Amino acid sequence: MPRPVEQETVGNLLDRATRQLRQAGLDSPRLDARVLLGKAMQCDPSSLLPGSAKPVSSSQVARFATLIQGRLARRPVSHLTGHREFYGREFTVTPDVLDPRPDSECVVELALQQMESSAAPQVLDLGTGTGCLLLTLLAECPQAQGLGVDLSTAALAVAKANAIALKLQDRASFAQGEWLSGITERFDLIISNPPYIRSGDIRGLAPEVRCHEPHLALDGGQDGLTPYRILLPQLATHLKAEGVAILEHGQGQEVSIALLAEQSGLEIIATATDLGGINRGVALKSAPCVKKALGNDVGTP
Numbered sequence: 001m002p003r004p005v006e007q008e009t010v011g012n013l014l015d016r017a018t019r020q021l022r023q024a025g026l027d028s029p030r031l032d033a034r035v036l037l038g039k040a041m042q043c044d045p046s047s048l049l050p051g052s053a054k055p056v057s058s059s060q061v062a063r064f065a066t067l068i069q070g071r072l073a074r075r076p077v078s079h080l081t082g083h084r085e086f087y088g089r090e091f092t093v094t095p096d097v098l099d100p101r102p103d104s105e106c107v108v109e110l111a112l113q114q115m116e117s118s119a120a121p122q123v124l125d126l127g128t129g130t131g132c133l134l135l136t137l138l139a140e141c142p143q144a145q146g147l148g149v150d151l152s153t154a155a156l157a158v159a160k161a162n163a164i165a166l167k168l169q170d171r172a173s174f175a176q177g178e179w180l181s182g183i184t185e186r187f188d189l190i191i192s193n194p195p196y197i198r199s200g201d202i203r204g205l206a207p208e209v210r211c212h213e214p215h216l217a218l219d220g221g222q223d224g225l226t227p228y229r230i231l232l233p234q235l236a237t238h239l240k241a242e243g244v245a246i247l248e249h250g251q252g253q254e255v256s257i258a259l260l261a262e263q264s265g266l267e268i269i270a271t272a273t274d275l276g277g278i279n280r281g282v283a284l285k286s287a288p289c290v291k292k293a294l295g296n297d298v299g300t301p
């Protein structure tokens with residue numbers, strides 16, 4: 001008599017996968033196991049409780065095993081599920097884009113505060129990646145319109161798909177390009193989260209980042225500040241009279257950025273700190289003398 005095949009359960013699968021991921025040294029083995037089982041079973045992970053006797057079909061077990069193998073190979077959870085939540089919305093994530101970071105949400109908050117005074121702001125997002133910054137601002141501010149620029153055409157394809165999924169395609173456009181080159185318009189708000197990791201530090205990053213995220217999105221040059229040296233001197237000529245630029249930056253870069261901003265005729269009007277209390281962003285305006293020199297000191301163009 002063939003023995004009946006034992007039915008896998010949610011509780012057993014979660015326990016086994018959690019043990020495997022923990023032994024491999026991963027930071028959040030239980031959470032990862034739960035999220036990936038949710039993906040395999042196409043259900044909300046929060047409904048999958050430890051110890052649950054809920055049966056899991058053999059095809060779901062096979063899908064889960066493949067996902068766990070991917071995680072053991074240090075593929076990011078967002079690459080395995082194909083999405084990431086940012087500021088309460090789902091964004092498609094692929095290996096062509098930076099996985100949106102919770103740290104960037106404080107930069108969105110800073111931008112939203114600055115947008116309050118503008119009725120229908122024109123927004124420019126430099127290095128848009130998934131489009132998470134631009135699309136969040138457009139979703140939160142229904143009169144805003146925006147342009148997302150990226151050097152990577154593959155990233156732009158992801159951003160466009162996210163705009164469609166969030167029903168923002170009528171207010172968001174995208175262009176391939178090198179930062180501000182070729183852009184002649186002026187904007188109410190320019191936002192950017194440029195790559196800011198020092199080239200030499202990349203080899204010390206977690207394998208999920210070092211091996212699976214695009215280096216174009218990470219590498220900020222020898223001291224991590226190369227993109228800021230390109231961007232900051234060009235901001236004043238791309239902002240409207242009362243326009244504001246919001247830049248995310250890495251831990252400990254605020255003093256260098258303040259110096260570069262001053263040299264570029266910009267003044268810091270506000271800063272943002274992330275949930276860990278680390279300085280993450282600055283809001284910048286043209287200094288009054290620069291506005292005057294640019295003929296930009298009265299009204300809005």
Ligand SMILES: C[S@@+](CC[C@H](N)C(=O)[O-])C[C@H]1O[C@@H](n2cnc3c(N)ncnc32)[C@H](O)[C@@H]1O
Binds near residue numbers: 104128177216
């Ligand atoms: C740190 S990621 C930020 C992505 C997204 N804005 C976010 O906050 O998650 C930096 C982005 O800048 C883009 N990038 C890098 N160099 C660039 C350049 N020279 N011109 C335009 N975009 C560039 C990368 O492709 C990447 O999408």
